[in-house]
Amino acid sequence: MRDGQALEETSDAVDEVNVLKANMKKEAERKEAEEKGLFDESEFDKEKDKTNFRQYEDACDRVKNFYKEQHSKQTVAFNLKARHNFNSKTRAEMTVWEAMEKLNTLIDESDPDTSLSQIDHLLQSAEAIRRDGKPRWMQLTGLIHDLGKLLFFYDAEGQWDVVGDTFPVGIGFDERIIYGRESFKDNEDLNHPVYDTKFGIYSPGCGLDKVMLSWGHDEYLYHICKEQSTLPAEALAMIRYHSFYPWHSAGAYEELMDEHDKDMLRAVKAFNPYDLYSKSDGIPSAEELKPYYMELINEYFPTKVIKW
Ligand SMILES: O[C@H]1[C@H](O)[C@@H](O)[C@H](O)[C@@H](O)[C@H]1O
Numbered sequence: 246m247r248d249g250q251a252l253e254e255t256s257d258a259v260d261e262v263n264v265l266k267a268n269m270k271k272e273a274e275r276k277e278a279e280e281k282g283l284f285d286e287s288e289f290d291k292e293k294d295k296t297n298f299r300q301y302e303d304a305c306d307r308v309k310n311f312y313k314e315q316h317s318k319q320t321v322a323f324n325l326k327a328r329h330n331f332n333s334k335t336r337a338e339m340t341v342w343e344a345m346e347k348l349n350t351l352i353d354e355s356d357p358d359t360s361l362s363q364i365d366h367l368l369q370s371a372e373a374i375r376r377d378g379k380p381r382w383m384q385l386t387g388l389i390h391d392l393g394k395l396l397f398f399y400d401a402e403g404q405w406d407v408v409g410d411t412f413p414v415g416i417g418f419d420e421r422i423i424y425g426r427e428s429f430k431d432n433e434d435l436n437h438p439v440y441d442t443k444f445g446i447y448s449p450g451c452g453l454d455k456v457m458l459s460w461g462h463d464e465y466l467y468h469i470c471k472e473q474s475t476l477p478a479e480a481l482a483m484i485r486y487h488s489f490y491p492w493h494s495a496g497a498y499e500e501l502m503d504e505h506d507k508d509m510l511r512a513v514k515a516f517n518p519y520d521l522y523s524k525s526d527g528i529p530s531a532e533e534l535k536p537y538y539m540e541l542i543n544e545y546f547p548t549k550v551i552k553w
């Protein structure tokens with residue numbers, strides 16, 4: 246009994262030291278980011294002809310139909326149900342690399358800019374970040390940012406609750422969301438007396454942490470990484486908001502932000518070009534790059550086998 250207690254106390258102390266170490270590492274990374282002007286505009290961004298990307302008006306029917314379905318079905322009720330479902334079980338246990346391999350068969354219906362497999366897109370993003378000399382945690386964020394699309398193989402009702410841009414629910418749908426408010430005409434929350442107002446169920450400056458973003462790969466992976474990785478807050482923000490284009494690229498819903506979100510927005514904006522514009526880069530070789538990225542994964546995911 247006394248031995249058991251002593252053992253428990255020692256393991257509590259070890260846990261505490263580990264948390265302390267992880268926090269110190271995060272703090273050092275934050276400082277480094279600031280000093281290096283890490284989130285300033287990059288050369289990579291300037292090289293690309295932006296008119297070649299995200300042309301939704303000219304997109305094919307596959308993309309248009311995808312958003313019609315997503316905008317009809319992402320409601321407050323659905324989002325509450327999806328979160329409850331997420332919290333109630335573990336879907337699978339595997340390493341990050343295994344997850345990348347599993348994801349490889351998914352072709353994203355919402356994407357007008359690439360028909361490459363997901364592993365190619367992940368490596369393209371990570372390699373672009375690495376080429377630009379950005380820190381290791383950001384390279385890893387590029388490598389994993391779309392892994393939440395794994396959801397498709399488990400709980401999803403289709404692709405509409407996995408991929409595509411995100412937007413908040415429980416608040417008026419903004420005109421700056423792809424295809425505008427009109428595309429929500431079959432959504433039961435449109436014209437709702439509380440939800441469809443300027444602040445909906447939220448309040449000015451409440452912070453995006455409190456805001457329910459449409460359920461999909463960003464939200465899902467964010468929760469997994471928050472619990473199971475030692476990635477810094479900026480990386481978690483890049484993951485959670487990378488599809489929230491109406492906010493990070495069009496300036497919608499800014500009145501919900503708190504001070505912390507302002508810092509996070511800079512990080513998300515710095516990440517975005519590597520996600521989007523790397524889609525026109527060459528295809529990297531997964532086999533060649535695997536050893537480099539395995540080391541990176543192990544550095545930030547101490548348990549190795551992840552509960553998905
Ligand atoms: O079609 C894309 C794709 O699904 C991405 O993974 C997502 O992050 C984008 O925001 C979306 O528009």
Ligand SMILES: [Fe+2]
Nearest residue numbers: 390391487488
């Ligand atoms: Fe994504």
Ligand SMILES: [Fe+2]
Nearest residue numbers: 366390391520
């Ligand atoms: Fe992506």
